[in-house]
Amino acid sequence: MTVVRDRSSALATAVLTAGVVVVGAQAFVLAPLLPDIAAGLGTGAAEAGRALSAYGIGIVASALVLGRRLDGVPRRTVLLAGMGALAVATAGSALAGHWAVLALAQLVGGVGVGVVLPATYALTTELAPPGAAARATGRVLTGWSIALVAGVPLATVLGDAVGWRAAFAALAGLCGVQMALYALLPATTAPGAGGGALGAALRAPGVRGLLAGVLAYMSAFYGVFAFAGVAVREAHGGGATTAGLLALGYGVGFGLAAVVDRLLDRWGAARLVAPALALLALVYVTLALTIGSLSAFLAVALVWGLVNHVGLTVLVSGLAAAAPVLRGAVLALNTAATYGGAAVAGALAGPLYEAAGFGALGVAAAMLLAFAVPVAATRRSN
Template sequence: MSKINQTPIEEPLALALDGRIPPAVFLLTGCVAVIGCNSLVLSPIAPEVSRSLDASVQGVMIASAAFGLGTAGSALFLTRHIDRLGAWRMLRLAFAALAAALGVSALAPVLAMLVAAQLVAGLAAGVALPAIYTNAATVAPAGRETETVGIVLTGWTLSLVAGVSLSAVLADILHWRAVFALVCLLAVGAFLILALNGRRDTPSDEPAMAPLAALRTPGLLPLLLACGAFMASFYGVYGYIGAHLAGALGKPVSANGLLTLVYGLGFGGAVLLDRPVQRLGAHNLLPFAFAFVAAIYLFMMWGAHSFGILLAVAFVWGLANHLGLNMLIVRLSGIAPGRRGAIMGLNSATTYIAAFVGTLGFGPVYAGLGLPAAAAMAALLTLVAALSAAR
């Protein structure tokens, strides 16, 4: 498949000459933050939504599951068109659909409409995220790919720190609908900037690659296995650490918010390490990054009964996860540039399937044996990721 040339109408020559990070990278960071906000805000406002729509909290969280299902589905079956139509064009279309879905979410009079709107939002996000990562790899200055992707990934930190923190405040002061209205406005703003940023794609006449055909790309399957094990371990522990703080340590709900904040600061702070990692070589360090995450889970298992230790672990956990995810995306995006959209789609699909499997699979382990056992299981999975990445 021929590679799509994604170039701006007017590319400043200075950026090409001095290797500076182009402004488009920060636009992509904002796009990640918008998607992250929508994926994270429903959980803290679920009680308010349930009261307003006369539904159970479990019923409200079906909307979150619908978002994840839509994201995985579109990442698997729609992102192949990124390579044919272009990543910037697909990103604009995805954000138009995302903004519309968020508007409907804010106005939904019944739970069924909220679920349907979040399903559409997931379909849009499943296309947008691979397009974002594809564009990040395309616009990155030569020799600064790891640093560029690292900046884009800080969008998740923005959504963690700002989205989760502000959503509950907005729901208390105004209404839960104000939360979705604000994220909708952010999505509209991102779409308008994307429409006016001057970057255009050169369409390809090649047919879109079948969803699973990209799996034949040499070296891809071990990296997708590593991605699945890495993400399943994260979501398996992250999904139950809040319950551990409340049940085993007797901490208030705010303690979970503090731990999430500390994790987000570690995740975002790791961007300072991306340039040294770039010099050392992301291709060589990925197995060691996963092994480092496995060691963190073992330390978490040892310190699970101390809130102070868990806070310290959360910071290092966020830092290590940033490095691992960054290196993984750089490795994946460099395997076959002409198939980058399809490969990034498979990465997103693997991520969201792993999130579902990890959350579901770790539940019985946590219920029966507690957080230390879940952390031990996560360590084993992350070692599998390290071994797979070493291949």
């Protein structure tokens, strides 16, 4: 019986990881294709770039508006509906003839992702063997690494070879395959929470402190990652290949960290939140200090990916365990905080980089995480 359950859990983890890969590929692919999209639509990069904003708005709105209902619907149903919305969005993006249509399609995709991610993380915890929730969560989170290291380069190569529309069409096909994979998941019953669950989730012990950690973590990540490639190219030349090495190093580090996930369950993921954020602050300072040496910077980028994996795993695991009956609502708040952090980074990181350079950006990220450490350390009193 135990062997059967372990195999079932392993299959579910693989399916849920594949879903994160699809979501990650969609999330990351728009930015590198933006110049081609703008040219294809006969518009400027600024107008085409509004699709990025629409995608983020859709995710946050979906997480906040639909998140209160997530615990009242079976997880598999939520995943199928959310991935279906993403399939429509990617197909619509491939067919878009105007930037406004592209933005609308990306808004729909954001709505789908806003429920897919919390449902994925919730179901991962619920199907994990006893005492292995952090390990299962960490494995599912490696989907982001796979998307960054493999999915996005393949999509951009396809975009260069046959056009950006083909890249979106391929993503639409992947969404369809993923829906078929979701159908293999067990038909679990809904936990039963109804409307108004977000307020109750926010009041659950520990949730506000962990959400503050997520907001700091994501603001720091998106702010630094957005300009790390620019900074390393300005400092060392080499064009897009140099920036690609940075993304590769980070992605490899993020994926390699999965080998320590079983230790997180043994040590207790909740008690590791504050130390992980503190260590991550040190990594950002080190990134700021090593920008002048390409080899050192790339080595630190690998460590950055590793520590970021641990930090994200303990944050998501902590939130998933905070209020089991409201798990979907809590993780919807996590998704809102994640993309809220991205919005904060988008508003503040650019001006800071232009005014003071990459070093100041790394130090600012470290300070933000340092402020979050005591909040995370006192999370049980929230």
